[in-house]
Amino acid sequence: MATRPPRLDDVAARAGVSAATVSRYLNSPEVVAAATGARIRQAIEETGYVPNMAAGTLASNRSRLIAALVPDIAQSIFNDTIEAMIDELASDRISVVLALTGADNHRLVPEINMALARRVDAIILTGIVSDDETRQRLRTAGITVIETWGLPEDPIDVAIGFSHRAAGEEMARFLRQRGYRRPHLVVPRSTRSERRAGGFIARWLHDGGPEPTRLDVNVPSHFGQGRLSYRALADLPERPDVVVCGSDWIAQGLIVEAQAAGMRVPDQLAVTGFGNLRLAGDMRPTITSVDVDGAHIAREVMRVLRARTAGTEVEKRIDVGFRVIARESA
Structure with a gap:
């Protein structure tokens, strides 16, 4: 006979706390005492409970999803940025949806539309959005949009890159x-x-x-x-x-x-x-x-995302610079 999947109440009972405390921990672990959080983590592992992230999204109005759109990942100069950013986001319990837009960005607009449909909290772009209609749609979407690896004069929202x-x-x-x-x-x-x-x-x-x-x-x-x-x-x-x-x-x-x-x-x-x-x-x-320091770009992306979550202002254009590395070939 099939058994039912573990529920929030099962975790609460095993941890010796209320279901509301477990819910608070899942949404904002920093507000729960360390010892209590440790008991809840252990209860989750022992019961095999999988949190319902969709329910948390409805309650908090945050999906805890971020879309990162890159042209490609094979032989890509963007890899350092993406890897560092995903590591940092994971520490904040945020998941990344990675989409490939093609070397010529022919899939950029459809992927942007898909990300908006998924109600992501932010979109991080490496490709250039040249379509005025799409740029306006992003400006009015009510989410953070970060253009990376460039420094346009008129960013959609925030630009992190270099000239x-x-x-x-x-x-x-x-x-x-x-x-x-x-x-x-x-x-x-x-x-x-x-x-x-x-x-x-x-x-x-x-x-x-x-x-x-x-x-x-x-x-x-x-x-x-x-x-x-x-x-x-x-x-x-x-x-x-x-x-x-x-x-x-x-x-x-x-x-x-x-x-x-x-x-x-x-x-x-x-x-x-x-x-x-x-x-x-x-x-x-x-x-x-x-x-170009891709990890530096990733750190600035995280700074902007955390500032937006805290409701503080950030710069519109963030120049991370570049440097010529002189080696043997020239």
Whole structure:
């Protein structure tokens, strides 16, 4: 004969407290005395009770769910941010619904609509929401919306990131100081990559350099694009002395292909990447790259979420900065 599942009353009876105390503990464990909380935890384990989170949502008007929308997780520069954020949210007893919007963000709007339908407490974005109707829907949804990995002038709600244009400008200054004079850009077809390329070109021309050559590649970035990008250098009227790649994956592939062709990196051809992935430090030669502290972004996300829960004001734009990491490849 099947037995009924354990209920809240069973936990209360085993812990020697009222059902109301168990409910308070499940919704706000910090308001229950430590010794009482320990007895309730033990009773939950012994009975196998699974809390009804839907009931808690109705009572508190909070789902304790947060939607994190990212283009992809394979070979992604967003992984450090997502992992650190999920760890922090778990400590606050908040669950994360992770949705993939595609490298070109073609599933971004449907996933936003799904998150809103699930009544999540917050939406954390890495893709850029360019649709005015969707941006307005998010502004009027009554939840926290955090745009990460960028720093738009007019955020939907809160933006935590850095200026991609400034990152491109800084790379141009860095390479000019290193004595390079003929840059070639490999630019993934994305808004942020284009902003970095625009910043690089503007700074390079402002400082008196010649117009850089460039090659546009599809997203997502991958190793094979770097190999093909190296072969495409043969079609240029003059060989560049440095290739500025839109990702570390492209830089890795380009270096491998250059070395296979007998080129010495960086003596005959310098290469830079973006993202400072682990492979940038593991390669030989190691890859000069732009580092963005994903864990720092995650900490700022948590600070904003906790401030909103407490009802305190937060900044609209939070700049976490970036830095050029000089290594062997340039």
